Structure formats: C-alpha cells, structure tokens
Amino acid sequence: MTRDHPAERYLLVATQSGATAERFLADAAALAGAGERVRLFLAADAVALGIAGASAGLPRFLGSGGQVWADEFTLAHRALHAAPLMPGVRTTGMGDLADWLLEPSTRVVWH
Template sequence: MNEYLLIESGGPHAGSGCERFVGDATRLAADGEDVALLLIQNGVTGAVPKALESLEAYLRQGGDLWVDSFSLRQLAIRANDLLPGVRLVEMSDVAERLLRPGLRVVWH
C-alpha cells in the first residue's frame, strides 16, 4: 500500500480540474491506498455540502478529508458548516505527514 497526500487549493470554482483531482483521490482510496486529501486556500469551499459532490464519494471510499483550519477562518467558513467526516488540520499536522518516508505528494 502506498501513502498519498493530495492537496487541492483551487476548489470547485477553479474549474473541472478540481473534480478530476478529487476523482483521482477517490480511485486511489477505492484501490485501498492510504489517501489524505487536503483542502487549502479556496479549496476549502469544496467541503461545504453540495459544493463538490465528488467529495462525498471520496469519503465513502474511505479517504481522509483534511481541511486547513487557517483557510476556513480566512474565508469565514464555520467548521460545523462542513461535510461530516472532515478533519480540521493545522499545518503542523500536514508537516508531520510530509515527513513520512515514502509519502507521495501531489498539489493541484
């Protein structure tokens, strides 16, 4: 099993690339890979229910959905307005994962 950290910064309003990127994360999770999808900057808007419906499929496949708490505050989005199953993270959480040997990171 491989371990992945996929980082989405554009969100649903940045175009169809975001949907494809979440689709890639969903396929990795469905294949049994250890996947954390981190939403940062404008990407956090995708974690609001119905904003990016492909995230629900990703969560159903067992993927971890991380949302940057700093970005939420910057966009005035409350944590209780997000999809169930979201994990709010700080950059220290991200740094810890980044230091894991063999981690594969992709930023979109």
C-alpha cells in the same frame, strides 16, 4: 500486484475549486477505491469543497475510504469557520500538513 513499498501512502493537497478540483477528487477516489491509503488536505480555494453540499466528488472520495482534512486557518480567513462541513471532513492546521509531508513513504501530489 506486488508493490516495492507496501507502506506507501498518498497525501493529496488540493488548492483549487471548480471543475479541475472535481477531476482531482475523481482521481483521488479511484486511488482510494483501489485500496491505497489516501489523505486529502483542502487549502486555499479548495476549502470550500469541504462545506456540506459544495462538492459532488468529495462524498465519493470519502465513501471510497479516503480521509479529508480542511485547513483551519483558511476556513477562518475566508469566514467559513462556522460553515457546516461535510460529514467526515475534519479541520487541522499547516503544522499537521508539515508532519504528514515528512512521514516516511508518503507520496505527495499538490494540486
């Protein structure tokens, strides 16, 4: 398969939890498993997915090569900053999200 933009990368922003979030994670894992460069940012309700044992889909996404960051402000605001995050989940802020949004060849999906 030939791509028009071989340097494309995907930034997926998850803001929901529950069944719809798990479906979103399954799609993200399929995208990463297909060899795409996929970065997932957890914000709002979705930060809870980054807590160890909270999501079935997040380990699959990480295992397929995806990268995960959880919003540090939301974690602190919801008193989750001390909760154990799933291995492979990093914390970062909205400033980094803004930088990633502006990277050339980044395709953004906000959920």
